[in-house]
Amino acid sequence: MKLYVPLILLSGVFNCMAAPVPYSEALELAKKDKKNIVVVCTGSDWLPSANDIEKAYASLEKDFPQDKVIWALYDEKEKASEAELKAPKPPIGVWNFPAVQILDSEARPVFYAEGIKPSTLMKLGPIVEKYEKLIDKRDGLWNAAKDKSGEEAYVLIAKGLDAMPEKMARYYKPQIEQLAKLDPSDKTGAHMKYTFGFLSFIEKEINGRIKDQKFDEAKKYIQDCLKKPALTTYQRQMLMAGMFRLQKEQGNLPAALDSLKALVKIDPKTEFAQGAKRMVAYYTQPVKMKNLSWSQGDNRPLWIPMLFDVSSVMKEPGTYEIEFKHRDGHTKFRNPVIKSGNNELVKVSDDKESNKFTVTISKLSGRPILQIDSQGTGWFAGCGDVIITKK
Amino acid sequence: MRMERILLSGALMLSLGMLSVTQLAEAKLPTEVSSAIARSDFSQVQQKLTELIQSGIQGKTLNQIIQDKELMKLITASEVIQLTGASQLDELVKSKKSYGAFLNTFLDDVAWMQLYLQAGLIPHDNAVSLRVLGDIWQAHGDDPDFRKYLSLATGTAAAWGAGNFAPKLQNAEKSLTSGNKSNPVWRYKFFRDAHKANKLHKNFINLKPWEIRFVSGGVWDDASLKYTQNTINIPPRRYGDACWKAEYCGTSEFGDTIQGPLFYVAWSDSMGQAQKTVEHGGVCGALSHVGHTAAAARGIPSYPVGQPGHCAYGFRPERGKWLGGFGGPDGGPHNYIFPGKAPTCINLMEEAFKNDAKVAKGYEYATVASVLARLDNVKLADEAWLVAIKTLPHNMFIQQDYQKFAKANNLLNGEQWYDYAQNLIRQYNGHGFAVIEVLKPVMPDVLDQCNDAQKLQLFASLQQALANTPTSWAEDITPILSDQSAQLSSNKNAEKYLELLLNTHMNAGDGSSFGKVLEWSINEYVNAGKGDVFSKAFSKAVAKGGKSTGSNDAQHEKRMSEAYGKAIVAAENARSLSAVRSVSEAAKAYQRKEYNAPAKSELDLPKGKLVSDKGYLRLSTSSGWDSPCDHLNVLTLGGGAFHTDNEEKPSVIVELPEGVDVSGVLVVKNHGNEWRTKKMKMSRSVDGATWFDIAETNDMPKQWKVEFKDKTPAKWIKIESLPNEKTPLHLNRILIFAK
Incomplete structure (x- = not known):
């Protein structure tokens, strides 16, 4: 709501909107006058942008609906007095000053933004208006609920x-x-x-039941929750992550991976979906190495092939010794295959674990790739270099 | 890529590669030195420098040498080459020609070389730091404000080449994923740009290279520095809380435990550790690294620190004032200059480096001493060493270099070494652990020529220095005590040693080592069947100290009670269960006969087995109203007593000998002043630093019983009072039951 006032009164308007009140005062005023609060959180004795913030704040006059809102400043000082340390704080703890919170007349939050620039403050007016309407709508619904x-x-x-x-x-x-x-x-x-909290869900509802071998109970819990229409995308995806966990612990990896794919389907754009896709790849895709070495992140919890381009060292037929020389930890290796395109030039499939293998290639064409099954152990500290010597 | 400059004529200039016109005009290293650098023949460089220095010092006094700017440049350059290793520098220049240009600039810049040497920790026999410094110079040496940020460049380079994190930092340069990568040139630019954009703490620009190690030398990836700088910006005093930006959780969204390799695998490799932790959680190690990285990203020196079963951190908004996060700053710091435990090694570092002018002078003389010693000019070298150690007595590296020199040249006899040791101990008053470390190389020489009486005198001085050393539970004095006791040749003298130990630690300093001294004494004497020896020594120590008034017997009894009380509190603060229990047992005679509290028969006990009676408790503060001799009884069915000082949030922590699954806790008030314990909170911990709230009350009843059906693992239980104003906490019983 814009104010149209004669020029002569503008100075009066400016004076009314001069300085924001300290947050503790704003609380009292809000209660008394039933007004919402917009509080800017700053740090006058340590935050470099504090001066700019206060200047930006003071020049908001034209756009903010000052008849409905109390403008407040919460100053979290480096050298705060005991009284200042004990003074009431806005409901949301700030991690990235400066920040702004919009609160209703009972100091309950409806909006929060942190790490804001002084220039962002200048655009606060429309946001304040939007959230004022939101508070009105919300309170209307809750008032109706009382009856x-x-x-x-x-x-x-x-x-x-x-x-x-x-x-x-x-x-x-x-x-x-x-x-x-x-x-x-x-x-x-x-x-x-x-x-809903993901930690209590995964630890208590899922891992807790897995520990007690209550797999069916855990599955039913997830399925019942998925039927609830109010849950958010993240919460549904979290439930599917729980299903993945459950099925994996039951030893049913294919079903577990299907659950991850279902998670992705719920909304492929979320970060959680991206994480699920990575998990699927983690458990299924061969690990393509960029050079003749492997590092901790290349280890997998199950037998998965690592692929090494060995064309720089395998240039002709012959017998080669392939050594996986560890620099740290231990990665298990077995079943080396030298491939070129779809052709398997030589294959070992005896499942014998070793760090050294000898292969004989009678015909070599194309770009040879070493494929070797590998599995991480312990904390997956295994890393090292692949040393190939022609005998 | 840095723009190439037009070089002046001369094959030499061309072979050096990239030098600015200005730098060429100012280059003052002798031609034969510069050309040897260009040929990457640093043995030749060193030889030439040696010849020039040898001729330059002829007929000069030490003062005249120090005043001679050109001579000092040659001396400093020689020292840099000696420490780094000629062959290492050869390899460096061979690897890339521009390092030759850098070294020509660097070795010609005495102020810069001295800044480098003063970094506290620089690599010996490896050129990593100079390689890094060369890389930074290559990228930014032409920037108009490069000299303003010389400390940043030099400190970053020093951290990269030497210290606990150096191998990991060097490894991280090779990482193929941006979420794991660390690059010193990036870090230099990151901090420089952040300073220009006013994002760093106001003290940053004044930090010297030894401090920069704790800002840009952290082991987490570069992405984490950027991420934390963008997401955490709080008053400097609050960086102890910064770790809580992340959620404490031991299980991932996909159900994997953090005690394993799968916790973060779902998240992109381009995401740094800090972002993974903040967005997906972690436990103490990851959270402490978030906190310490966040502080560092704002130019506030910080370090992660190991504690038993836990990881915490320390940060420092101003020199000398280290604050803790997540239970820090004490423990084993992961980043440091002098080895040891915090706070002692950190306090020593602050003492050794606190005066910039003295640091500059001390290192200057140490450099001259080192070079003169190599030239076999023992007399002048000795003179220079003595100035260096007098200027910087607390720099343990300089002290030990002097010792090596003095031993190699047989400058001190046994008696003189004894005097040197005693003098050093006096200077290290308040840094007792450090002086023991400093004297390690020469202690055999000192002790060899001492009889027991002299050894006892020396040990008395050392124990006095130790008693006056502010320390914490993190530092363990007991190996020192065993070592010293073993040096004495008779039981009689060993008992004299025990007396001086108890007397010193009971009556001097803040008593922070007293608990560990008690623990050792109890193991060596009480548990070995020599309890009477211990009691006699304890009684003598009490007689020598104490301030109580009254008749002789009553006075002695009062002193004994006070001394036992002090000993028990010291043992509690030292977290020594055995010492607490033994001293409490010995102090039984000084316990109260009865307590003004509900009788045993009136107790509403939870189900389970009582386990608190095997543990001990620790108060947030003690007070004149406290009776430590009654502390252990608080944990038994019979009840006991404790009384903190007036505090905003007084608390008591009960530590059990091992973790249990808690079935219930019963907290019982004393009769009287019950209004003091109304709003109360109970929490549990399995590592002593991470607390989980398990119960709360706004109006605690006389007997506050809390029972747990779900699994409630705990080795520690904390009871906190949350009054509206400062109040003490006093309780009669805290009984913990296990399933």
């Missing part, structure tokens, strides 16, 4: 939480707990959406 009960109330409370960014909604514990009370079975998963 309802059971499923109706549940839906309204959940919608109110959904109106906010998920990370912010997690701060609203009373509303989240209300969902649990209104529907202990959490049919839609709205409660789970705001309480």
Whole structure:
């Protein structure tokens, strides 16, 4: 909402919007006047951009709806007094100053950005307006819920939480707990959406059950959770990661890898999907080496081929000794094959593990590639060089 | 790629490769030296330098040598070559011609060479640091502000070539994945640009090369420095919390344990360790590295530190003030100049390098001494060494180089070595562990000519220095005690040694080694059936110290009680279960007869087996109201007592002899002043540094019983009081039960 005022009054407007109040004061004002708070977190005695931040802040007059919002400054000093250390802090701990938080009149967060530049502050007005509307919408839903009960109330409370960014909604514990009370079975998963933690899921629900050999119970848990419509993409993908873990521990790697592929299908663009793709490749793809050495990251937990381009050292038929000379740790090797294109020039398949192999190539054409099954041991510290000598 | 400059005429200039016009005009190394550098014949360079120095010092006093700028340049260059190794430099120049150009510049720049030598740790017999310095010079030597960042370049190079992290850093240069790569030239530019962009701590630009090691010499990849700089920017005092930007978790999203190689495999190799840890979690090692890297990325010196079963870190917003993160800064630092444990080796480093002018002078004289010694000018060398060690007595490397020189030239007899040792011990008061390390090469010579009385005198001085050394549980004095005790030829003198030990550590310093002294004494005497010897020595030590007033017997009893109390607290702080239990046993007579608390029959005990009675406790603070002789009883059904000082968050930690699966904890208040213990928190740990909250109460009842159905592993249980204002914590019982 823009303010259109005669020029003569502009100076008055500017004066009203002069300095932001300290955060502790803003809390009192917000409660009293039922206003939202925009707090900028800075560090006046250590943050190089602190001066620029305050200047940018002070020049926001034209765009911010100052009748509905309290502008506050939280100054986290390097040399803070005892009183300053004890003063109330904004709800979200800051890791990257400067930061800005938009809070409702009860100091609950709806927006957070950190590591901001002074120039970003200048564009804060529209964001403040957007989140003011969000707060209004949310409060409207929650006020309506007060007059309802059971499923109706549940839906309204959940919608109110959904109106906010998920990370912010997690701060609203009373509303989240209300969902649990209104529907202990959490049919839609709205409660789970705001309480799901990957660590307790994977450690307690999955690994805990695996340890107790309760595989079917773990599988049912995952399948029941997947039916809940409210869960986020990340949470669904996390459930599939749990299924992967379960099936892998049951010794069913093909099924486990299918679960990872299903994870990817949920949303291939997420980082989690990228991680799942890497895991699939990790467990299935041969490891193509860039030179005649291998390092810790090339080890695998199961027998997987390593591929070495040996064309620089195998140039003619003959008998060759291939040595895997370790610099550290231990990688197991077996079954060397020399290939050229699709042709296997020589193949050993006796499954005998060794660091040294002798192969005889009677005909050599094309670009020879050494394929060798390998498996990491221990902490996968195995690394070393491949030394090929013609006998 | 650096732009080639137009060279002045002359085959020599052409063969040197890239030199700026300005540098050519100023080049002052004698032609025969420069040409030998160009031919990568550093033996010849050294020979030429030696000849020139030999002729230059003729008829000069030490002062005149120091004042002679050109002579000092030759001397310093000779020392650099000697330390690095002529053949190493030959290989370096042969590998790439531009290193020849760099060395011509560097060896002609006495200020730069001295800065390099003052870096604390530089490589001997390898040219890695000079290679790195050459690479940085090659990339940025023409920048107008290169001299402003000379400390950064030199410190980075020193860290790359010498020290605990050097092999890993060199290895990381060869990494094929950006998430594992470390490159010194990149680091130089990263920190230089960050400083120009005002992203670094205000003290960064004043850091000397020895400090830069703790900024740009960290072992995590370059990507991690960039990532943490972009994501963590907090007041410098808060870098102790920076590790918590990451989540503590021991299981990956795919269910793999962090105690194995699969935890991070899903995440791209282009992602550095810091980003992997912040986005996907880790445990103490990874989190501590996030914290220390984040501090370093802001130009704040820091180091990761090993503790038993745990990894923590230290960081330093200003000289001399190391702060801890995740339970640091004490323990075994992974990055250091002087070997040893923190805080002692770190305090020594701060002492040795605290005065920039003295560091410059001390190293200058040490350089001259070293070169003159090689020229067999023993008299002048000795003079120079004595100035060096007088200027920088706490630089253990300079002290030990002097010792080698003095021994090689038979400059001191046994008695003089004894005096040297005693003098050094006096100077190292407050750095007792360091002086023992410094004297190691000469101690056999000193002790060989001593009788037991003289040895006891020497050991008394050493123990005084040790007692006055601020230290922590991380430092173990017991090997020193065993070693010294073994030097004495009779039981009678060994007992005199015990008396001086107990007397010194009970009555001097802050008592931080006292707990370990007790532990050793108990093992050597009480457990060996010589408890009476220990008790007699303890009693004598008490008689010599203490400030209590009263009649003689009562005075002695009060002193004994206080002394036992102090001994118990010292043993608790030294984390020595055996010493705590033994001294508490010996102090039984000084325990209270009864406690103002619920009787045993009134206790509401959790299920399980009582295990706390085998452990010991440690308070956040003690106070005049505390009764350490009653501490152990707190962990038994009969109850006991403790009383911290007034604090904002007083706490008590119970350590069990081994980890258990806790079934329940019962915390019992004393009768009276119960309002002090209302809002309370209970947490558990399996490594002594990472705490997981397990229970909380806003209004603690007289008996606060907490029971656990789920697996609750713990070796430590902490009870914390969270009052609104400073209050002490006092409890009657903390009983821990196991399944």
